[in-house]
Amino acid sequence: MESKGLQPMDSEQLRENAHKMVDFIADYYKSIENFPVLSQVEPGYLRELLPDSAPNQPETLQNVLDDVQAKILPGVTHWQSPSYFAYYPSNSSVAGFLGEMLSAGINMVGFSWITSPAATELEMIVLDWLGKLLKLPEDFLSTAGQGGGVIQGTASEAVLVVLLAARDRVLRKLGKNALEKLVVYASDQTHSALQKACQIGGIHPENCKLLKTDSSTNYALSPDLLSKAISDDISTGLVPFFLCATVGTTSSTAVDPLLSLGKMAKNNGIWFHVDAAYAGSACICPEYRCYIDGVEEADSFNMNAHKWFLTNFDCSALWVKDRNALIQSLSTNPEFLKNKASQANMVVDYKDWQIPLGRRFRSLKLWMVLRLYGLENLQCYIRNHINLAKYFEGLVAADSRFEVVTPRIFSLVCFRLLPPNNNEDHGNNLNHDLLDAVNSTGKIFISHTVLSGKYILRFAVGAPLTEERHVTAAWKVLQDEASALLGSL
Numbered sequence: 001m002e003s004k005g006l007q008p009m010d011s012e013q014l015r016e017n018a019h020k021m022v023d024f025i026a027d028y029y030k031s032i033e034n035f036p037v038l039s040q041v042e043p044g045y046l047r048e049l050l051p052d053s054a055p056n057q058p059e060t061l062q063n064v065l066d067d068v069q070a071k072i073l074p075g076v077t078h079w080q081s082p083s084y085f086a087y088y089p090s091n092s093s094v095a096g097f098l099g100e101m102l103s104a105g106i107n108m109v110g111f112s113w114i115t116s117p118a119a120t121e122l123e124m125i126v127l128d129w130l131g132k133l134l135k136l137p138e139d140f141l142s143t144a145g146q147g148g149g150v151i152q153g154t155a156s157e158a159v160l161v162v163l164l165a166a167r168d169r170v171l172r173k174l175g176k177n178a179l180e181k182l183v184v185y186a187s188d189q190t191h192s193a194l195q196k197a198c199q200i201g202g203i204h205p206e207n208c209k210l211l212k213t214d215s216s217t218n219y220a221l222s223p224d225l226l227s228k229a230i231s232d233d234i235s236t237g238l239v240p241f242f243l244c245a246t247v248g249t250t251s252s253t254a255v256d257p258l259l260s261l262g263k264m265a266k267n268n269g270i271w272f273h274v275d276a277a278y279a280g281s282a283c284i285c286p287e288y289r290c291y292i293d294g295v296e297e298a299d300s301f302n303m304n305a306h307k308w309f310l311t312n313f314d315c316s317a318l319w320v321k322d323r324n325a326l327i328q329s330l331s332t333n334p335e336f337l338k339n340k341a342s343q344a345n346m347v348v349d350y351k352d353w354q355i356p357l358g359r360r361f362r363s364l365k366l367w368m369v370l371r372l373y374g375l376e377n378l379q380c381y382i383r384n385h386i387n388l389a390k391y392f393e394g395l396v397a398a399d400s401r402f403e404v405v406t407p408r409i410f411s412l413v414c415f416r417l418l419p420p421n422n423n424e425d426h427g428n429n430l431n432h433d434l435l436d437a438v439n440s441t442g443k444i445f446i447s448h449t450v451l452s453g454k455y456i457l458r459f460a461v462g463a464p465l466t467e468e469r470h471v472t473a474a475w476k477v478l479q480d481e482a483s484a485l486l487g488s489l
């Protein structure tokens, strides 16, 4: 007996349903300003709304989309809203979306060159393109020597893989017993991803040294402090092996002085990694390229194209000068993956540059972004956000109840409401309350940090739809809520 059964990839069904889905998504973007930016639901809200088990019989796409509208979207925080100013942005764009769609459509798994030669080769080419836009030194490019770029899922994976490569490089020389002596350096402003990498990499917790920063260096790592830490550690028999500098720290966009840090790393045989997860995008503009001056001293460099470069999540670009260091740490060669091209060492197999085996065709979306927008538009995009942040900074500076806390460098403004009568005992609670109040309105979403013990508000411009009017409106929300709070004191 013939049964038609399930046809999970019928071209005509795909055409019809995907058109409906694109319409749904386009309508979402059209109406995105109507949603509260920060989801206002309570924990566990969704369990109340959905059945306990999956359906036995198929439902229609329309049923599902109705549920998305009524039950899912209320529990979404709208990172693409033009009034999203929290953390750092996570850009979506038409080009990035189309690339994701194509990648989902082709749905190959490109762990070895042979599993889809185009995926590996496009990734190498596109990262060379981006590396050139950033004016990275030649030896980071795949066309020169042992260097090259690779797309990781996140900056956390990027720092993890290079830390493992650096660890194993030194352990090959000193023997495995040296692990407990290995020391990592970074500033106390470095993203917690480094600490996680140290945990995974078996670095002794006391040997992950986060050197103190303060306002005197605008929260950048001091080379003097690093120099002292290195010589103290060497004198007690420890082995410095990894330094992570940040260009655009998460709290306040501090920029560590790459050149002097890098030279110190080189003189001491330390692997030097530069994390420019957010601010790296700005360095495609000649006027911001200076912030990565000194990158020539680095062993590895990372920027997240999925943050501020119009490339839908996830797409974290990592470049290394010595691909063999990665490969020696991360490669495996089981029988079932052996093939002529790999065995003959003729190709790059990206499985050996990352933690998982499987990998998506992520270069497609970055390629789309670079081709459909072009460098000049991308530069304008970045400059526009930085100008909007400048505009916001001016608004804050003009209101004597507030202060701008750190000099703005890129598109993040760190500011706070000054406590009345300079009573700092109330400053932190006041700003905490202001953050809660503005985010509860649903009109905007901002986030916070703590610098030198002070609770600071962060206003990060970078969502693709943000215009001057949204910044003006956001400032009004902040002023209104501040007036209400101050009035109630």
Ligand code: PLP
Residues within 6 Å of the ligand: 088, 153, 154, 155, 156, 157, 191, 193, 246, 248, 249, 250, 275, 276, 277, 278, 304, 316
């Ligand atoms: N490094 C910096 C400077 C960041 O700002 C962030 C996230 O905001 C990260 C690393 C971690 O990024 P990811 O989520 O890609 O791991």
